[in-house]
Amino acid sequence: MPNWRVCKRHAYRAMMQIFSLKLAYTSSYVSGPVQLYGYVAVRDLLNPMQNYVFNHTRNNPLVVEYDGFIQMPGPKRGIRMQAPVLIEFNLKIKTGGEEEGDDQQVIDGVAIFSDRYFGHARVNTQRMDGDGGSVDIKFAFLEQASEATVQVGISEIEKGSCFSLCLAGSYVSPSYVSHGKIQLFDGVVSADASELRRTVVAVAQDGKLVVKLTLSQKGGLDICTIFPVEKHGSQAFIFKLGVATVEVMVPWSTMDIPKSRLRPNCFAHEFRASEGVEFD
Structure with a gap:
């Protein structure tokens, strides 16, 4: 409809909101602020490319203070949760050595978050454990957003x-x-x-x-x-x-593209994945 305030062509969609990331603890004793680098990225079926929530190189680490909170510059776009989303964690602490191999790996892995396991608009905190520490992620699932x-x-x-x-x-x-x-x-x-x-x-x-x-x-x-x-x-x-x-x-x-002329149709894949249908 011409009036975007009463648009009936596009619809609100299920989305995920990440409120914060926190370095909960590390396996080795840390006496003060740490230099954290690496990335945390989200992939959804709207666009399976990496959507960075946190991304710092070894030459430009983030200084994490005593409270452990990790400043997030992202995501760069909304996170669609019409189907499960995948979050990649690859975080390291710079220890002062010459090579990256000298640094401490905090967490390196992936986790899947599904809309079926979290109630609408409830703020959840989930701990992600790695070999060298843990990261707390605070988030919410929104049914129509x-x-x-x-x-x-x-x-x-x-x-x-x-x-x-x-x-x-x-x-x-x-x-x-x-x-x-x-x-x-x-x-x-x-x-x-x-x-x-x-x-x-x-x-x-x-x-x-x-x-x-x-x-x-x-x-x-x-x-x-x-x-x-x-x-x-x-x-x-x-x-x-x-x-x-x-x-x-x-x-x-609303990040909604009904009757998209793009091929392949990402929304068709998203719908089939939410129904548990496998596809190539």
């Missing part, structure tokens, strides 16, 4: 200014049993910043995405805005902070 791509832009920054900014997402929904927090951005913003980063989240059909901005300056500042879930289009909100202007834009998509 839309993909929201949160884009954060910075403009009108006072010359020479520098401030700490935190953006976090959460949900308002009658169907959620418990709420999960999504870290959108947490860091220092300098005068040369323009676009911080893009974060993809899944929002249930009956839900709303709440974006909270926290500016850590003298006195502090907290601002919230709510984005109702949509099938198409985009929404934007501008925060006037004095030292800078922060614009949050949220484009929406």
Whole structure:
């Protein structure tokens, strides 16, 4: 239909939302922050290519602090869960040796997550055990959801200014049993910043995405805005902070391609896999 707000051509789809990854423990004693590298990637039947949730090279490791939380730059697109999804884990701790073989392997393996084993909108935590440690993954399965791509832009920054900014997402929904927090951005913003980063989240059909901005300056500042879930289009909100202007834009998509002319038809494979039918 021409009006995308009442579109009957596209439908909300089952999706998976990953809230956080946490380095639960390592087999060897670690006295302080560790340098973590490797990747965590998701594969679904919408597109079986790797969809990276975490991806750092040995030359650019992520410093994981005492709380163990692993900062996630991904996923790069929504995770369809109309059929089981596969998550690959390959994480190592850089120990300071010359070669990669000197480093500690935390986990190297795969896990399958199925929509049949998790209730709608329940936030679950599952521990993935490896030979050298464990990783906790917090996630939820949403029966009917839309993909929201949160884009954060910075403009009108006072010359020479520098401030700490935190953006976090959460949900308002009658169907959620418990709420999960999504870290959108947490860091220092300098005068040369323009676009911080893009974060993809899944929002249930009956839900709303709440974006909270926290500016850590003298006195502090907290601002919230709510984005109702949509099938198409985009929404934007501008925060006037004095030292800078922060614009949050949220484009929406159901990731639905009915009667696709693409061959092979990925949705046909997805449907057959969900019914337990094997195919080449």
